[in-house]
């Protein structure tokens with residue numbers, strides 16, 4: 001029989017067996033049997049790589065659903081882009097008139113999008129910033145990620161500021177929004193096709209459990225390969241954290257300039273400043289805590305396919321900026337009580353969001369972290385434990401709760417004249433409720449009775465005593 005240390009170092013040889021370890025906070029490690037009830041000490045089973053894990057059940061309405069979403073999502077983006085441009089973007093003016101086909105296409109817009117992505121790729125590969133460890137993969141490997149997102153947004157901001165100072169007119173982004181969206185859509189489509197074809201030469205350990213049904217359309221949509229890389233360049237991590245996310249802030253800033261131009265203002269309106277600052281804080285926080293993304297669902301479980309490529313490169317930059325775009329031609333003065341309420345909501349939401357995400361990330365990175373020793377946990381048969389007190393003892397997704405409160409603070413500055421700027425709030429509720437149910441199924445499959453015990457202890461999913 002191999003020693004615990006040797007088994008851990010060579011997980012390939014340990015298929016089907018577990019290495020049981022009980023960790024005390026003083027770092028003492030000894031072999032032990034796992035207990036099934038709550039316990040003071042952390043019990044960690046270091047998992048051996050399972051041979052051929054069962055694929056997960058189909059999601060998003062299965063094969064037909066994937067086909068529907070692939071067509072519906074770009075159509076929905078097009079609707080939002082065109083509808084918000086109308087003088088009166090109310091539901092009674094649905095649908096917006098379709099422009100002529102040639103209006104969709106502008107080669108210059110494509111060049112700008114490509115240059116932006118290349119610029120972000122350059123910042124990503126620079127040997128600046130930390131190299132962070134990803135989670136342990138089924139193959140027993142652990143990937144390294146260059147987490148220099150904060151550096152990337154600071155350099156991007158400096159470059160954009162210099163360009164504006166030199167007289168570059170960023171309101172081009174406002175006037176060519178449709179063409180920029182089309183260009184980004186084309187790039188996301190080409191990327192998805194590339195991802196699908198390259199995934200055919202990957203082994204089972206490199207594939208996501210959820211994107212390998214055998215159905216071309218479903219797998220293309222969901223994504224087959226878990227961590228597609230070109231040498232050290234991680235495509236999923238890069239796309240999720242850089243061009244679209246930083247592009248979101250760039251577009252918001254361009255909308256503030258467009259508002260000043262269109263409304264003949266010396267400075268952006270108060271609502272526009274709030275939306276810009278709030279969303280900038282959200283993005284900067286994500287990049288500052290970039291390492292935490294490595295323990296989120298997308299990075300750990302989802303394959304990289306159309307859904308995420310489109311989501312990262314089109315959906316985020318061109319729909320998350322809707323509030324700023326709306327405000328360009330629909331100014332909203334804010335009363336002092338409303339302004340104060342909005343700011344308080346943002347602070348409360350952000351606090352819950354950040355604290356809960358950091359707590360889970362710190363726990364997943366080091367279950368023996370002395371700063372978390374006061375928290376109760378439930379051991380599971382996979383070797384990982386579940387937090388059952390602290391933020392993750394209040395509801396099962398405290399991070400979603402914080403995110404939703406922030407989303408409310410982003411929509412309120414746009415007022416109640418139209419439903420359109422509330423789109424993000426409505427979409428986000430649907431997205432997070434669906435993500436929560438996807439995650440519940442995945443965790444039940446992974447953790448079995450331990451997950452049921454967690455759900456019995458922490459009864460509510462997102463909102464205490466409500467849902």
Ligand SMILES: NC(=O)C1=CN([C@@H]2O[C@H](COP(=O)(O)OP(=O)(O)OC[C@H]3O[C@@H](n4cnc5c(N)ncnc54)[C@H](OP(=O)(O)O)[C@@H]3O)[C@@H](O)[C@H]2O)C=CC1
Pocket residue numbers: 295296297298300353357360363364384385386387388392396397399400403431435439442443
């Ligand atoms: N703005 C946007 O468009 C979006 C923002 N988000 C935000 O991104 C963040 C990440 O979200 P997401 O990836 O969906 O989900 P989570 O970060 O909540 O990750 C879920 C995973 O956490 C682990 N986990 C669940 N419960 C526990 C527990 N009690 N103790 C320890 N680990 C637990 C499980 O993974 P395991 O056990 O395998 O480690 C589970 O699969 C959230 O703040 C969310 O609001 C998400 C989607 C879109």
Ligand SMILES: CC(C)CCC[C@@H](C)[C@H]1CC=C2C3=C(CC[C@@]21C)[C@@]1(C)CC[C@H](O)C(C)(C)[C@@H]1CC3
Pocket residue numbers: 073240241245282283285286287293296298307308310311312315316
């Ligand atoms: C197109 C579909 C309908 C849905 C696509 C979903 C994607 C847009 C989102 C899936 C998870 C995301 C996250 C963020 C952005 C949106 C997507 C890509 C995130 C990077 C935003 C910033 C946050 O701080 C975060 C926690 C890092 C987010 C992680 C998840």
